[in-house]
Amino acid sequence: MTQSQSGMMPALTQQMQDCIDACMDCHNICEEAMSSCMQQGGQAQMQIMRALMDCSETTRMCADMMMRRSPMAGEMCAVCARACDMCAEACMSMPDDEMMMRCAEACRRCAETCRAMAGASM
Amino acid sequence: MTQSQSGMMPALTQQMQDCIDACMDCHNICEEAMSSCMQQGGQAQMQIMRALMDCSETTRMCADMMMRRSPMAGEMCAVCARACDMCAEACMSMPDDEMMMRCAEACRRCAETCRAMAGASM
Amino acid sequence: MTQSQSGMMPALTQQMQDCIDACMDCHNICEEAMSSCMQQGGQAQMQIMRALMDCSETTRMCADMMMRRSPMAGEMCAVCARACDMCAEACMSMPDDEMMMRCAEACRRCAETCRAMAGASM
Amino acid sequence: MTQSQSGMMPALTQQMQDCIDACMDCHNICEEAMSSCMQQGGQAQMQIMRALMDCSETTRMCADMMMRRSPMAGEMCAVCARACDMCAEACMSMPDDEMMMRCAEACRRCAETCRAMAGASM
Numbered sequence: 022m023t024q025s026q027s028g029m030m031p032a033l034t035q036q037m038q039d040c041i042d043a044c045m046d047c048h049n050i051c052e053e054a055m056s057s058c059m060q061q062g063g064q065a066q067m068q069i070m071r072a073l074m075d076c077s078e079t080t081r082m083c084a085d086m087m088m089r090r091s092p093m094a095g096e097m098c099a100v101c102a103r104a105c106d107m108c109a110e111a112c113m114s115m116p117d118d119e120m121m122m123r124c125a126e127a128c129r130r131c132a133e134t135c136r137a138m139a140g141a142s143m
Numbered sequence: 144m145t146q147s148q149s150g151m152m153p154a155l156t157q158q159m160q161d162c163i164d165a166c167m168d169c170h171n172i173c174e175e176a177m178s179s180c181m182q183q184g185g186q187a188q189m190q191i192m193r194a195l196m197d198c199s200e201t202t203r204m205c206a207d208m209m210m211r212r213s214p215m216a217g218e219m220c221a222v223c224a225r226a227c228d229m230c231a232e233a234c235m236s237m238p239d240d241e242m243m244m245r246c247a248e249a250c251r252r253c254a255e256t257c258r259a260m261a262g263a264s265m
Numbered sequence: 266m267t268q269s270q271s272g273m274m275p276a277l278t279q280q281m282q283d284c285i286d287a288c289m290d291c292h293n294i295c296e297e298a299m300s301s302c303m304q305q306g307g308q309a310q311m312q313i314m315r316a317l318m319d320c321s322e323t324t325r326m327c328a329d330m331m332m333r334r335s336p337m338a339g340e341m342c343a344v345c346a347r348a349c350d351m352c353a354e355a356c357m358s359m360p361d362d363e364m365m366m367r368c369a370e371a372c373r374r375c376a377e378t379c380r381a382m383a384g385a386s387m
Numbered sequence: 388m389t390q391s392q393s394g395m396m397p398a399l400t401q402q403m404q405d406c407i408d409a410c411m412d413c414h415n416i417c418e419e420a421m422s423s424c425m426q427q428g429g430q431a432q433m434q435i436m437r438a439l440m441d442c443s444e445t446t447r448m449c450a451d452m453m454m455r456r457s458p459m460a461g462e463m464c465a466v467c468a469r470a471c472d473m474c475a476e477a478c479m480s481m482p483d484d485e486m487m488m489r490c491a492e493a494c495r496r497c498a499e500t501c502r503a504m505a506g507a508s509m
Binding site: 299 | 407411415418419421422443447451454455456
Binding site: 193196197200201204207208211213214215218219222225226229 | 462
């Protein structure tokens with residue numbers, strides 16, 4: 022058994038692994054979208070920055086907690102889902118910006134998986 | 144041109160994308176390895192925890208800075224390479240633990256790409 | 266008016282400033298307690314590490330969100346209060362360790378102020 | 388001896404404690420300055436955001452590493468000093484904004500203490 026030398030740490034479930042991946046994808050595109058917003062520098066972009074910062078930080082912490090098997094992971098997933106909702110909505114205010122549309126899509130996917138994780142017993 | 148609507152933000156080079164991926168991989172396995180160490184709870188594991196924490200944090204910040212096109216990214220890569228070196232060495236103290244061996248390998252790969260990035264003009 | 270040149274950003278309320286201070290104090294002692302645990306390296310210390318890591322990260326993010334006037338701050342305060350509760354309880358398992366007792370006290374104070382903030386309209 | 392029950396973890400030197408305090412002060416005002424920039428939303432503010440984000444993150448990590456007695460703390464102090472320099476310079480581009488002037492001052496003070504720490508043997 023491959024886990025035996027690591028003290029029998031339980032493997033991540035597929036659901037949790039999918040949620041971690043969705044959080045990481047969302048975190049990554051948020052960081053890129055922040056860079057794009059700062060480069061463009063308009064009023065609309067500034068409004069989105071707040072949502073991007075919150076979403077970037079919560080998705081990262083949420084993924085880290087799942088990877089660490091933290092008992093707080095479930096509650097963090099619930100908060101993360103809300104931050105993703107708000108970020109998706111903010112990004113939708115710039116429907117002509119391709120990166121914001123990709124970010125909104127990643128946020129929605131992450132919100133969905135986080136909501137499912139928060140509801141599951143972890 | 145797909146970048147035009149995002150204000151012409153330059154695409155990440157392949158070298159930078161590879162370095163980001165190596166940092167993220169390293170960060171992720173460090174988080175898992177911390178969990179394993181805490182579960183096992185021995186003296187050797189505790190000694191590794193410090194290196195894992197430093198490595199996990201520096202790889203994450205380094206990846207974020209590259210994704211955000213931060214002018215500090217190059218300097219951060221140099222620090223990150225050193226944190227990875229130290230973590231790889233710490234993990235090697237438990238050669239019978241499969242996860243620590245995987246972590247050491249990810250650290251070495253990350254150190255190598257970070258060192259190359261730090262040397263390149265960013 | 267001193268705020269006029271900063272675009273009329275509303276000043277932090279005293280309640281929020283107190284909560285930020287409590288979060289920062291708690292974060293700081295958690296980082297010190299982690300160092301102490303890693304240095305001692307016993308089984309009991311390892312069990313506390315998880316709670317310290319979660320508490321350190323949530324208090325920091327919570328403080329940052331309040332300082333940034335994030336709309337997510339209220340929800341984060343609720344999660345933070347729970348992480349502080351768990352950390353205080355974990356630290357109480359080492360009643361003879363002065364630092365763990367100081368950490369437990371900081372966690373309890375932080376949990377109380379965060380719970381009050383989470384209940385207030387932010 | 389009060390440290391005896393915490394496994395003889397050496398107390399922080401006054402120099403290190405001062406550096407931690409300077410990093411925390413700088414981190415905190417950076418978070419507030421980001422909020423102010425996002426609220427104002429002008430082109431100049433957007434240019435400052437990048438420097439504020441880098442400075443906020445590096446000061447936080449630097450303080451955490453010192454509190455944890457990380458062997459990487461010295462190298463991180465050197466990077467942090469540079470991020471503070473860049474942030475102070477960016478803030479100086481808005482000499483009529485009181486918060487940016489306070490941020491520049493905190494950055495300069497932090498850069499100075501970090502540079503001294505980086506030079507000292509830690």
